[in-house]
Amino acid sequence: MALSEQMKAKNIGRWVLTSKGIERGYLRIEEGLLSEVCYGAPPSDSPRGVVLPAFVNAHTHVGDSVAYPAPQGTVQEIVGPPDGYKHRILRSAPTDKKMKGIQESLTTMASSGTTLFCDFREEGLDGVRLLGKAMTSDSPASVVLGRPAQQTPTDEDVAELLRECDGIGMSASSDWPIDVLSMISRKARAAGKLFAVHASEVMREDIDAILRLRPSYLVHMCRASEEDLEACRESRVPVVVCPSSNRFFGLDPGIPRILKAGVSVALGTDNGMITRPNMLKELRVAYMLSRPMGGISTLEAVNLATIGGRKVLNADAKITTEISKEMDLVVIDVKDDDPLTELVTSARSLSITATIRGGKVWRTSAWNG
Secondary structure (H helix, E strand, C coil): CCHHHHHHCCEECCEEEECCEEEEEEEEEECCEEEEEEECCCCCCCCCCEEEECEEEEEEEHHHHHHCCCCCCCHHHHHCCCCCHHHHHHHHCCHHHHHHHHHHHHHHHHHCCEEEEEEEECCHHHHHHHHHHHCCCCCCEEEEEECCCCCCCCHHHHHHHHCCCCEEEECCHHHCCHHHHHHHHHHHHHCCCEEEEEECCCCCCCHHHHHCCCCCEEEECCCCCHHHHHHHHHHCCCEEECHHHHHHCCCCCCHHHHHHCCCCEEECCEECCCCCCCHHHHHHHHHHHHHHHCCCCHHHHHHHHCHHHHHHHCHHHCCCCCCCCCCCEEEECCCCCCHHHHHHHCCCHHHEEEEEECCEEECCCCCCC
């Protein structure tokens, strides 16, 4: 059935994702608005599809999309501040080209079922403002974590930055003086905003020192020990993993062991110059990359890209594990009677038949994902 015909239909989907797994169900649509989430056998006219919370991309760097595709190199050579490849490109690229790169990434996210993303935005106030200018009504909602342009920012530099974004997102703790990180964390928390930091990506870092910063969450943790993960669990500090980016650098986030440790986990695509911010692709990589370490279930994999991001970012404080009219939703066409397996192994952006945002059906554009 063509997309236009599906959107005219009163019912969409045949399965609904719940906290326990897949159940038979569908959405009732009236005049382009979601009127009801229904459970039970769907009507015969309801197109095949699985309904799930729309994707949350919990960690991006859309600003460096201008540098896609990135050359091969180590983490330090490619993304390490202050003079890694990425930072040199950000300094030298014209603003209009950076804007175009950001907009391409926003289009990719919107076209692949993402309705919320969290960006670590470099370049200080200018970087935060550039992302704001790039956003349109069709863009996913954003949680923007700025970063001081100076290596040793003043209290006022940080305060000014916090007035225009949702918090602060820092690179590895080893990149910054500890007193600077402490000051930034303190000011972010005082403002009621997020403070997040990359941790133990390439080498194991001092988790005790990092946790003393009282971060909202950590990114990567590829080299974390079992004791480090236990410390995160006890401190209730979540972790955002980025398997495609990690794989680019020959790393593995070790998703099964992080989940086994009882740590809350979310999924992100990381650098726009390394991989396009398509959460369906990231979901597939997360699932496949986890298999040699014992694997994760299809439900666990999907939760990383949906509920996990909402919990980590506390998106709109609407943390729920059940589909509801208040939740942004995505409907993905599936051919098999095992929709979650199909979702994590072969679904593409072209499989997305509808995204529902704020109760309104938003039609996806064609995307060669």
